Amino acid sequence: MRDPFPPIVETLQGRFGPAIQAIQETADAIPTLWVAREQAGTLLRYLKREIPEPYHFLYDLCAIDERVRTHREGQPASDFTVVYHLLSYGRNADIRIKVALSEAEPVLPSITGLWPMANWYEREAWDMFGVRFDGHPHLRRILLPPTWQGHALRKDHVSRATEMEPFRLPPEREELEQEALRFHPEEWGMQPAAEGHDYMFLNLGPNHPSVHGVFRIVLQLDGEFIVDAVPDIGFHHRGAEKLGERQTWHGYIPYTDRIDYLGGVMNNLPYVLAVEKLAGIVVPERVEVIRVMLAELFRIASHLVFYGTFAQDLGALSPVFFMFTDRERIFDIVEAVCGGRMHPSWFRIGGVAQDLPSGWERLVRDFIAYLPARLAEYDRIALGNRILQQRTRGVGAYGVEQAIEWGVTGPNLRACGFDWDFRKRRPYSGYERFAFDIPTGQNGDCYDRCAVRVEEMRQSLRIIEQCVEQMPAGPYKADHPLTTPPPKEATLRDIDTLIHHFLGVSWGPVIPPGEAHVGIEATKGNNGYYLISDGGTSAYRVRIRTPSFPHLQMIPWITRGATVADLIANLGSIDFVMADVDR
Secondary structure, eight states, X not given: OOOOOOHHHHHHHHHHGGGEEEEEOOTTOOOEEEEOHHHHHHHHHIIIIISSSOOOEEEEEEEEEOTTOOOOTTOOOXXXXXEEEEEETTTTEEEEEEEEEOSSOOEEEOOTTTOTTHHHHHHHHHHHHOOEEETOTTOOOSSSOTTOOSOTTSTTSOSSGGGSOOOOOOHHHHHHHHHHTOOOGGGGTOOOSSTTOOOOEEEEOSBOGGGSSBOEEEEEEETTEEEEEEEEOOTTOOOHXXXXXXXXXXTTXXXXXXXXXXXXXXXXXXXXXXXXXXXXOOOOHHHHHHHHHHHHHHHHHHHHHHHHHHHHHTTOOHHHHHHHHHHHHHHHHHHHHHSOSSOOOOEETTEESSOOOTTHHHHHHHHHHHHHHHHHHHIIIIITOHHHHHHHTTSSXXXXXXXXXXXXXXXXXXXXXXXXXXXXXXOOTTGGGOOOOOOOOSSOSHHHXXXXXXXXXXXHHHHHHHHHHHOOOSOSBOOOTTTXXXXXXXXXXXXHHHXXXXXXXXXXXXOOSEEEEEEEEXXXXXXXXXXXXXXXXXXXXXXXXOSHHHHHHTHHHHHTTSBHHHHHHHHHHHOOOHHHHHO
């Protein structure tokens, strides 16, 4: 017997009646409602502004090409589906709103007036699927070049370069491509400061050390003060979501490492958790603790990179060398356990690649004893430095309400004083077993964003120490037919078992049809995977919700009126990598 619908579903049914076209069951148990296109905007506004304990946070907005999907039982007819994933911090609950669109008219009203952060998400849905959003202030491509033909995440778009004509760049095309990149300020709503004044622009990037990757910001300046800014992303786009629909379920794991390339196995975790939720796989307790220990080691490694490069951006050159040296000590542990260092791709669906090796405990204990004194020294030379404090206190400040409005998660949200950490509020992989605090700031400025991450490293050490002390015995993978090959002796006795072994190894598991989302507290904020299986050996749809994407979108809002030097401090304090933005 199906569980009763949660109260929010009953509330929406009572208020919107026939506009609720269907209620879909999903593997993640998130209430999922199909809403008539004409009523979608009204319902979203109700969820954000009118309902008690509203869903203030637009967690994600994405699209699905449904045209070749087989398993859609109970869902309305749809060629393209737009998905709005909302989160209520007051309720600690999610809701998923779906809107069906036809291929002949893939059009929806824009919700940028309701959520400013929807701007980039709607542009992405247009870029990748061709869904138009009426009323959008500047609907143009965001990840692909402006001259790109077609919409890359549609099912009829090629997946490999070998399926396309060889790339050629004759002079006439080169001229066309160059002209397409020309920046037209009036198209972005920029105006001269006064009559008789012309624009003064500074192109920061796409190749500049302070932008931390291939990232361009076009600045409109009045002297050294920023009048407006236009972030330009997409230079690092590699089609990570398209790759997820091409690779097998297991074969995609190494690609997840490259999303936030500083997060290592932290990137594997939400993906394998989502697949396990789809398949109903429960992992042993030892697997959970091993995963937590490795994830927290990579959290420290990522924060050390942030800490050192942030200080370097502000003019302190020594800390980055010290901190990168400490990061190498973490990689020594990772290499001993996983065999790889920066991108070990070590987590597996249903477990980890192999058990912990002999001597792992001594390596981890030595690191736990080593790092606290180093962090104290860094407090003295970096965080306690008067120049760093003067450059960062009161710079780029925003409050909790603004952070939620712009989709901010992770340390950048906690720097405002909001103690929301998904490891505590929605424990996954056994985080409820561990005692740790949630560091918060007060002012939401560049200094607090740094201070929160510094304290998070100390809390990660606490978690790792508990992992060492409490490491349970048991298997390192689930005893499940989708994750574990049958015993060797069984394959020698009957042909059915041998075939099962052969197909599982060569093709990989067949995951049951369904949908599931899992989001975790990753190094830079909430990283989530929304996976759709159509009952095959690879995903039908892979949606990666990364923290850096919405974080960069708020750059114009926090930098207007600031100086160029303040912009550099802001960029460093956000802690982003462009692979996380562009995917």
